[in-house]
Amino acid sequence: MLRVADLLNTGRMTDPIRPTDDEARALAQSLLSSARFTALAVQDPETGAPYVSRIALSAGQGAAVSLVSALAYHTQALRADPACALLVGEPGQKGDALAHPRLTVQARAAFIPRPSDQHEKMAAQYLRDHPKAKLYLSLGDFSFVRFEPVRAFLNGGFGRAFHLRAGDLIPAAGA
């Protein structure tokens, strides 16, 4: 029976991990900056098992942020262990979902004190992407969390995978 390596040898499929180039960086940055929500993977604080939920997202210049409720399970998880991962790049309802590019970002969550100047600055930016967040911002249980990238994995479709460093997610100055 054929194996993936056989396809590689016949040239029908390229090495699944490609050298990271500017095109890959630009695609990763675009997927992250255009995301308005994400799958957030955390460690379940009760069991240590993986847990994943959907949260809103706003990202600019490589720093993704979300406004989270202290009552939410993912928030309790991040308070217990800030290691997490995001998945952005949403396929449409039709067609092959696995042909659609997506980006995994492994990150560490940093909570923003409230009140603080940083909170106010983030609120202004966040409301541009999420106007309905005004209600949540008015509640003291909600605060911002910033996701500091550790490393990332870009899957641009079958046979187009890249490993990225945190710096690859930040647009070059002047770009």
Add this chain to the structure above:
Amino acid sequence: MLRVADLLNTGRMTDPIRPTDDEARALAQSLLSSARFTALAVQDPETGAPYVSRIALSAGQGAAVSLVSALAYHTQALRADPACALLVGEPGQKGDALAHPRLTVQARAAFIPRPSDQHEKMAAQYLRDHPKAKLYLSLGDFSFVRFEPVRAFLNGGFGRAFHLRAGDLIPAAGA
């Protein structure tokens, strides 16, 4: 400043965790059985940190399965630790993504031996949902993994959250 509890006390918001009823079970079952892909959260075998990727999915009668490559990082992760979590229920491109119902399923991954009768049976079912998987099925690196639910969390939109047991994901006989 107002807090979420204040809204609860004034009746403007209900308890975020509701008692699980048949409507919640039906919605959870529908989200799972109609999913053709999922965010899969695993523990990174290199670092122990959370990792999340997108995989194809086919689910019927509460047992979700995927066809995965031995070369994929999530497969290596599941081989090292079968504890994982799935997120299904995709929002459209427009509107408020967090108003769209979604289901988190914490599960344990069980790999299906190949060759085996079970593999052949799963292949027939899987191809109905994923006709293009025929190519992958012809490669010896790919095998089926079944996700055995442990517990689940349904978020039917703001203020509509439910905790579910594994049995809640299985349609009642005759339903």
